[in-house]
Amino acid sequence: MYRKAQTWICFLTCWATVSLTITLQDEASSTVSTSQCLAECICLSFTQVLCNTGGLHEIPNGSLPLTVEDLSLTKNNFPIIRREAFTAHRYLRKLTLDGNNISLIKPFAFRGLPHLRKLSIQHTPLSYVGQYSFAALQNITMLVLAHNKIRYIEGYSFAGTDNVKFIFLSNNPLVTIQSYAFSGLKNVERLILPSGIKEIESDAFNNLQHIGLLKLTYMDLKRLLPYTFRALSYVHVLSIQESDLGVIYKDAFTGLRRINNLNILNNKIDAIKQLNLSADNEIGTFRFLGNHILEAPRASDTILDVGTISALNNHFPCDCQIHNVLESDFVNGSTMEFQLHNFCISPIEFNGKPMSVVDFDGIAKCHEKVFKDNLGSRGQDLRSTLILIMFFLAVSNFF
Template structure:
């Protein structure tokens, strides 16, 4: 009775659908260190008693939809150290009671619903992903997951609805990764994540509309942030207040750091908070007061209640006075020009008159002028 099939270090290039059908007693399949380039749909269908599959150190570039459909009892699935570029929708559909699923590869395209149909998984670990965008509904259909861990990855832009449809996930860990921006509704209605752990990440930008209160509404019970580098804006200072009920703010401020702007880069969040509340909020209030005062002045002017002596209107009056003054000077200038033109025309007329008279009567032009 064969319990384990080991096909490591062979020249296996392809796995055909239903390739292992009929191996009823096999519990473990190892296909490591082979030049396998893709895992097609239903590659492992028909092996209901297999509990362990190892696909590390191959040349796998893509995982097709329903690649593991028909394998009901897989507990351990390890796909590490492969040059995977694409994981298609429903790639893991059909897996029901997985204890540990590892995908450790430089994945560039993670299609929406990639984990849809993965009915229950204790630990899902994704390493070294290199995404430009974490697309909407990427994790839709991922249900009954105790721990989802994303480590050493680039998630790019975490788009609107990226976490929409993720249900009954106890904890999400994001470790040592880079995020270009987190959209304000990345964790949308219908998602259920209870605990969020962000450690050692670089977050380059936060949506100005991001509200932690939304995440709390959708079931977030606690959040832990440590050794992260975060944009130090006054908006984030407001977000800190929203986290007060679900985390220790003293830990947040002492153990996380500013990534921007440059003058506070590398300093902890406590410095940012103090600076923001002392200067940023005052500046905001000052701007608001100025805007309100300007609006009030315009309203009173329209009603005729006051004579407008504000610097703005004084400047406008000065501009009008300068305009009319310049207009008068221009008019005087053109009048002088007209006089000069008239005198020049009169002079030429006299010269011509004298020359014509000299031709018909004799004598010089000088004589004509004397006469």
Template sequence: NRDRMVDCMSKVMLHTVVSCWQPFLGLAFMAVFVGSTLGCPSRCECSAQSKAVVCHRKRMPSIPDGIPTETRILDLSKNKLTMINPDDFVAFPGLEELDLSGNVISYVEPGAFNALFNMHSLSLKSNRIKLIPLGVFTGLTNLTRLDISDNKIVILLDYMFQDLHNLKFLEVGDNDLVYISHRAFSGLLSLEILTLERCNLTVVPTEALSHLHNLVSLHLRYLSISTLHPYSFKKLFRLRHLEIDNWPSLDHVPANTLHGLNLTTLFITNTNLSSFPYQALKHLPYLTHLNLSYNRIRHIEGGMLMELVRLRELHLVGAQLTTIEPYAFQGLRALRVLNVSHNRLDTLEKGVFQSPEALVVLLIDNNPLVCDCRLMWILQKGHSLFGDSQPECSTPEGIRGRPFKEFKETLLSYYVTCTKPKIRENKTQTITVDEGQQAMLRCSAEGTPRPTVSWLSPRRRVLTSRSHGRVTVHNNGTLEIKSAEVQDSGVYLCLASNSAGNATLMTSLAVKSLGSLYANRTQYYTDPSNTTANGTTGVTLGLDLKTILVSTAMGCFTFLGVVLFCFLLLFVWSRGKGKHKNNIDVEYVPRSKSNGTNVDSAEGQAGPRRFNMKMM
């Protein structure tokens, strides 16, 4: 019995041990089985769930052995690979993502990825590839993302991407690229996003880009292109986003550069533009976002952006902007965001906007703002308009440096005011200058804000500081007429205006004509009161005694000279009259008749005949 009990207890203990360790033994056998089927190269990290093999930064000189055939994601970045051969990846037909970036690859053999029909992402970034021959991407029919940036590629050959019909994203930047063949992008039927940056291109590859009929976003950054030609982006009918950034040599955008595009977003930043590209933007009625930051645009003229009816956001940060004229954003009913921070603006008037109440965000910080009545509409609108970027006043002295959010109603009524312009010389002036001399008509005005001065000429022409040529208006209000002419005479009206009102001053200019013995100069005297209904000024003509005497004398001298010349001809003719014979004797012999008969004997004996002619 005792032996039976011992034997029974032994069986019970053995059963207990087996039942307790059975799960652990199962896991051990499962691990051995999985390890034998997947495997993992030494020094690499593998994931059985995602079927990924990561050999990042392992200093491998070649593709390691032991990579499972069912691998989908393979990361071989930051190693020492020098070349890719056609048989390197033939054992991994299920590969979907391949990262070969950060190696020292200098050449990729044609057909290197020939069997990878399932691959959708390939990165060859940051290698030493100089040329990609035809056939390298053959077989990658399902590839959607390709990155060949940061290499030493000099040229893109014709049809080098022709098999990538499903490619959507292409990175080509940061190469030594100097030329893109006209058919280099042929076959990229599905490409949506293209980035070209940090290359040696000197012109936009218009012909090459024209094959990308489904391109949506084009990013052109850090290029040395100095000129944009008309129709530079032709046939890109689906292009919606265009970025031109860091072109330091670009100083002008011609009128038809963007013609034919249906852009919704346009960035032209960090260039040498010195004026707002009004004409180029007229062809973009669907534009909603415009960024012209970090250029040298100093002025925005009024009424020049009326075609941008869908524009919602306008950014002009750090553009050296000094003036935004009234009605500058006329027609922009959809404008919600305006960012003009970090400029040189002293004010932003309400009359600039079509719908100022529709603004949601207004960023005007880091500008030398003059806090007067022109900014009252902004101060009363609320501080939420500025977000965290609160603008500050540069003047007047009492509120200098104070952010807008600190202004109370009493403070506004005391400091934020305007005064009507006042012209110091408030009496009508009369200025007389000689013809050809310089004429200076002065009009100095003061007021808050500083008044702008313009002039009205006798011919009703408005003269401003933008007028160029012989007549200019200086910043201090002085009208300068270089080399005055007689027709400049008349009454000029100076108009000084600001937000509080206007002031005027009349100045009469008389230009004296310089008489000459050889030219008949006519003086024009303009009567300011003699004005017709259509605004034209009457002109009277005056002749002085000196002009009449000179003209009479010159006529007499001409007549006497002609008479004297006629007498001289008669005298010469009469002197030679007696030296010539008046009579001429003519002798002739009659000819026989043509029929051969003889003339009669009387005529034959008579001999030659003679007659006399007298010269009359």
């Protein structure tokens, strides 16, 4: 009995000692957390800190627990994010900078954050993405740059950034994508650009590689310049849709390589000077669907050496240009099938009607028509000249 009592007393003593130790550790942790937390912030733990609407005028680099993983700095007052602004907090996994008056992000602002998975910068006056602003980010899951005032993206803005699942640039008044804007960006599952883009410079996508989905929608372009897509490679889906593409110039797609699916869908196209997708481009499936083309390319300027072609529900000119279309690579197989599933945009009497209702045998080819028109014009000029000569001869004989 006495031994049992001793055993119980020993057990209770040990338990009390352990409990007291844990309590003291918790109190110490709480004290350290409070001492390391800024007055403008709430440190929920050593890993989660909120500094929202606190009136911060600079980023508190090193003024917070060094172990913080989730840092929210919303609705503060720092207009500039400086180079390597967060290096003291290298364990950051989630960084939220929404609602600040950010107008400038310096090159390599986020370098030194190897564990960062989500970065959000939304609802700011940021007007452009500068060179190397988002360079050297590794293994980030989500980069959200939506709902800002971004009007253009400079070259090399994302250089050296790899393994990004999603980049969202939606809801920005983006006007221009400059040359090499995405150069050095690799392994992105989805790159979502905003509507309203007015200019894409040559080589805008140069050295952008290994992309799941690159979607360009609701653009208002005057032209698709030569080498727009040069050195864009290893893309699962490149989709250009619901846009005014203006004039597609020669070599617009030259240098594009290894695209599983190239979709050109429901666009207005003023003219196609050349559409050359050669075997070197290595295009798997080319879908040209629902487009309205005002001026068709010559047959020799349409080269579609791709795995699979689908050209349906498009509207082509049904004047002399139609022979160029019917003799081109757009017709992949039966000419009759192509005419059944595509439509006329001009002349006005055939607008919206299937191409199959038009008697193309009665329409001269464009070069023949031009030749006949020129011949007729020369004949008219010759007749006018002869009449004038006869008139002067008659007048001279009269006097």
